[in-house]
Amino acid sequence: MDTLNNRDLDNQSFIELKDISVTFKSKQGIEVNAVSNFSLKIKKGEILGIIGSSGAGKSTIARNINLLEKPSQGDVYFKGEKITNYKGKNLRQIRQKMGMIYQHFNLINRATVRDNIAFNLLASNYEKDKIDLRVDQLLDLVGLKNKKNSYPSQLSGGQKQRVAIARSLSNNPEVLICDEATSALDPETAQEIVKLIKDINSKLKLTVVFITHQMEVAKDLFDRIAVMDNGKLIEVNDSYSIFANQEKEETKLLIDKVTSLKIPKTVLKNNNKAFYQITYVGEKAYLPIISNTIKTFDVDISIIHGKIEYINDKPFGILIITISGDREKEAINYLKEYTSNFTLIQGATNE
Amino acid sequence: MNETLNIIQQYLGKATYETFQMVSISLVVATILGIIIGLLLYITSNPLLLENKVINIISSTLVNILRSIPFIILLVVVIPLTKIIVGTTIGPLAATVPLSLSATAFNARLIEGAFSEIKIETIESSIATGASLLLIIRKVLFVEALPSIIRAITVTFISLIGYSAMAGIVGGGGIGDLAIQFGYYRYETGIMIITVVMLVVIVQFIQYLGDKISRAIDHQ
Numbered sequence: 287m288d289t290l291n292n293r294d295l296d297n298q299s300f301i302e303l304k305d306i307s308v309t310f311k312s313k314q315g316i317e318v319n320a321v322s323n324f325s326l327k328i329k330k331g332e333i334l335g336i337i338g339s340s341g342a343g344k345s346t347i348a349r350n351i352n353l354l355e356k357p358s359q360g361d362v363y364f365k366g367e368k369i370t371n372y373k374g375k376n377l378r379q380i381r382q383k384m385g386m387i388y389q390h391f392n393l394i395n396r397a398t399v400r401d402n403i404a405f406n407l408l409a410s411n412y413e414k415d416k417i418d419l420r421v422d423q424l425l426d427l428v429g430l431k432n433k434k435n436s437y438p439s440q441l442s443g444g445q446k447q448r449v450a451i452a453r454s455l456s457n458n459p460e461v462l463i464c465d466e467a468t469s470a471l472d473p474e475t476a477q478e479i480v481k482l483i484k485d486i487n488s489k490l491k492l493t494v495v496f497i498t499h500q501m502e503v504a505k506d507l508f509d510r511i512a513v514m515d516n517g518k519l520i521e522v523n524d525s526y527s528i529f530a531n532q533e534k535e536e537t538k539l540l541i542d543k544v545t546s547l548k549i550p551k552t553v554l555k556n557n558n559k560a561f562y563q564i565t566y567v568g569e570k571a572y573l574p575i576i577s578n579t580i581k582t583f584d585v586d587i588s589i590i591h592g593k594i595e596y597i598n599d600k601p602f603g604i605l606i607i608t609i610s611g612d613r614e615k616e617a618i619n620y621l622k623e624y625t626s627n628f629t630l631i632q633g634a635t636n637e
Numbered sequence: 638m639n640e641t642l643n644i645i646q647q648y649l650g651k652a653t654y655e656t657f658q659m660v661s662i663s664l665v666v667a668t669i670l671g672i673i674i675g676l677l678l679y680i681t682s683n684p685l686l687l688e689n690k691v692i693n694i695i696s697s698t699l700v701n702i703l704r705s706i707p708f709i710i711l712l713v714v715v716i717p718l719t720k721i722i723v724g725t726t727i728g729p730l731a732a733t734v735p736l737s738l739s740a741t742a743f744n745a746r747l748i749e750g751a752f753s754e755i756k757i758e759t760i761e762s763s764i765a766t767g768a769s770l771l772l773i774i775r776k777v778l779f780v781e782a783l784p785s786i787i788r789a790i791t792v793t794f795i796s797l798i799g800y801s802a803m804a805g806i807v808g809g810g811g812i813g814d815l816a817i818q819f820g821y822y823r824y825e826t827g828i829m830i831i832t833v834v835m836l837v838v839i840v841q842f843i844q845y846l847g848d849k850i851s852r853a854i855d856h857q
Contacts, residue, residue, distance in 0.1 A: 352765055381767035392762035395857045396780050405776050409768035437856040457767075 299363065300330035300493055301351060301461065306360035308346050308517075320346045321517045324360070333487055333494040335508035335525070337501070337540060343517040344497040348465045351495060352384045353377060365460075382410045385454025389466035391446040393438045399425070399449050400434045406456040424452040428482065444475035451482065455490070462486070464496040468503050476500070480507050501544040505529065505597050513537045529597045530567040530626065547591045547606055554632055559608040561590065562618070565627040571601040575624050583620065585611030606631065641827035644819050649812075649831075655729040656811035659801045660794070662733045667740035667793055672786070674700065674741065675748025676774065685760055687770060703742035711735045712806050719807075732809030736800055744793040751785030752778055784855035791847025795840050812836060 308321040321343040328334050336344045349355040350362055353369065361370045369380050393402050403421045412420065425431045428448040438446055447467060454462060464483065468476035480503055487494050498504060504511060504525065512522040515536040521528065529545065532538040547563070554561065566575065571594070580587055592605035609617055622628045674696060680686040681693035706714065712735045716726050719734040755778065763777045779786075802813020812832050820829025 354761060354765055378767035378769065381765055384765075386762065386765045388758065388762060390758060392756075392758045394759060394763070394777055394780055396783065396855065397776070401776070401780075405763065405768065405772075406766045408772055408776065409766045439857055453766075 297330040299327035300365060301328040301495070302326070302363040303328075303347065303350065304361045304363065306347070306350055306357045306362070308343070308350065308355065309358040319517050321350075321357070324514075324517075324519050326512055326519060326522065328493060328495060329510075330493055331487075331491050332509045333484070333496060333507055335504050335511045336495065336497045336514060337499065337504050337511055338514035339540070340499055342514040344499075344514050345465050347514070348386075348463050348495060348497045351461070351463055352381050352386060354386075378409075382457045383459050384461045384463060385451075385457075385459040386463040386465065387447065387450045387454050387467045389469045391438070391443075391450045391470075393446060393449060393453075395438050398435050398437055399430070399441075402438070402449060403453045403456055406453050410457045412457075420456065421452075424456055427455070427486075428452045442475075443471050444478055447471065447475075447479050448482065451479075451486070455486070455492075458490075459492070461493045461495065464494065464498075466497055466499070469498065469500060473502070476503060477506070483507065501540060505544055505595065509598070513540065524598075526567070526597050526600050526602070529595070530565070530602055545595065545602070545604060547593065547604055549591055549606060553590065557608065559610060560630060561632045562607055562609065562621075563627075563629050563631045564603075564605045564607065564621060564625045566603050567626045568600065570624065570626060571603050573624065575621065576605075576607075578624075579617050579620055583611065583613040583617040585609050585614055585617045587617075641825055641831075644825060644828055645831065648815055648819070652810055652812045652815040652832075653835075655809065656798070656801055656813070658729045659732050659736055659804055659809055659811055660797045662730075663736035663740050663797050663801075664790075664794055666733075666737035667744045667797070668790055670737075670741040671744025671748050671789075671793065674745035675789075676752065676778070678745060678749040679752035679778075680770075680774070683760070685757070685764060686773070700742045700745050703738055704746070708735070708739050708800050709803055709806065711739055712803065716807070727808035729804070729809045729811065732801070732804035732807050732811075735807075736797060736804065739800060740793050740797050743796060744789060747789035747792060748782075748786055751782040751789050754785055755781045784851040784857075787847060787851040787854070791844060791851070794843050794847070798836065798840060798843075 303324055303326045306321055306324040310318045310320055312318050324347060336347060338344050346355060350357050361368050364380060372380055400421050403424055404417050407417050407420060425434060428451050430445060430448050468479050483494060486492055508525045511525050511528040513520050520534045521537050529541055532541055576587055588608050590606045594601050594603040677696055681689040715735045719731050720726050722734055723730050725731050763773050801811050804811055805814030805817055812835060816829055816832040819825040
């Protein structure tokens with residue numbers, strides 16, 4: 287049974303969402319398509335991000351995975367097993383293999399941290415005498431050992447999310463579903479949670495499905511990104527490719543939020559030169575393109591704006607420049623050839 | 638003045654005991670049944686838990702019927718039932734039957750309300766853990782709703798004291814009945830004042846205690 291081929295297949299489609307559609311009935315009785323014909327295979331051990339603007343259907347997809355919401359059409363497979371119609375005990379056992387964390391943490395507010403975590407252990411009939419030991423282990427993992435007897439109201443947002451993570455990991459799940467898990471946190475705390483999830487992913491070999499509209503998080507955390515728009519999956523690729531080169535306009539709009547450079551209007555207006563935007567990705571990012579251009583064509587290049595982002599530890603650079611000199615045209619052609627993208631963002635105003 | 642003291646010596650102890658008897662028995666019944674019915678009303682109306690329109694409509698209608706009959710009428714209407722349960726139709730024990738019925742219906746609605754205050758996300762996240770319904774009821778619903786349940790029981794307790802005054806109709810006796818028999822029919826203003834003051838003090842104390850417990854266990 288467990289041949290290499292089979293295992294490989296399992297790893298490629300650890301979770302599979304097949305042709306999923308979800309239809310809601312609004313209060314006025316109108317049918318709304320939250321998700322339509324969504325198909326995606328999630329690999330074992332990867333951190334998959336599902337991004338999209340709000341209302342794109344991301345959360346619905348997340349909730350389809352553990353069947354908190356049942357798709358109106360299509361099927362959900364977990365390790366090759368069709369779980370769409372699971373009920374009762376079978377469904378509960380599947381859910382124990384999938385941890386979930388939320389934007390607003392959703393802890394039991396009137397139970398201590400210990401009891402919140404113990405709840406998940408009780409759900410899986412964990413041996414009662416060993417619960418406290420396991421709770422200590424989990425709190426250690428998320429760095430909250432001294433908060434065992436605190437109530438959620440006594441914790442900060444980041445600490446609450448750590449408790450939620452500890453709780454979700456209590457039954458050694460194989461998947462962690464994160465529904466906007468950093469969206470209610472300030473940027474620093476969000477970074478901490480991202481780091482924690484990354485650690486957990488590598489330490490526990492846990493598959494992570496992370497829903498977010500925060501591109502900053504996407505940049506730091508995801509191995510692969512699925513882009514949703516209007517209930518549909520429009521693009522899926524490894525993170526770097528999504529950031530470097532978007533196929534769809536909707537994706538571009540999302541990515542631009544992180545990567546675009548803004549130049550004050552006054553700068554653009556008062557300059558009599560043309561502005562070009564250069565992006566360079568992958569190996570090209572390391573080449574001394576600008577200095578080569580200057581030397582070869584004897585032109586002046588001024589850098590107006592620029593930044594280099596690291597996505598999955600790979601550089602991704604953007605520069606906005608102006609070029610002047612006799613061999614300007616040749617320089618431009620050279621740049622076009624050796625950069626990933628070279629576009630005119632504004633022509634010279636005084637020409 | 639002497640007359641008033643006389644009546645107090647002779648009847649107040651007995652009346653207090655009767656009130657205590659009627660209210661305590663009814664409160665125990667209303668708490669147990671009220672929690673069960675309140676929980677039933679809640680879980681059968683919640684699509685995440687055990688949504689069941691038929692059971693919900695039946696239990697809801699029963700509760701509404703009990704709640705819409707004025708208590709003084711209910712006292713009389715349930716006399717045959719009282720006869721079956723207690724064996725007699727007069728006295729404080731007999732009064733506990735209509736009192737319990739009325740307070741159960743009242744309490745059930747309040748308890749249902751206490752459960753519906755729980756954030757739906759909290760319930761959803763507990764479902765996502767794969768917990769059984771029973772575990773969710775025990776460790777989430779009751780834990781989250783407990784302060785509100787205590788407040789609901791406090792309100793029911795106080796209403797019961799009020800209703801028990803009407804139990805005189807079926808010979809239930811009690812403090813309220815003392816006020817009517819002596820304070821009203823026999824113009825013993827002293828008795829009226831004393832009994833009313835007693836009731837006010839008791840109610841104040843119960844409310845104080847209820848608030849105190851509810852706050853002590855509320856960690857939100």
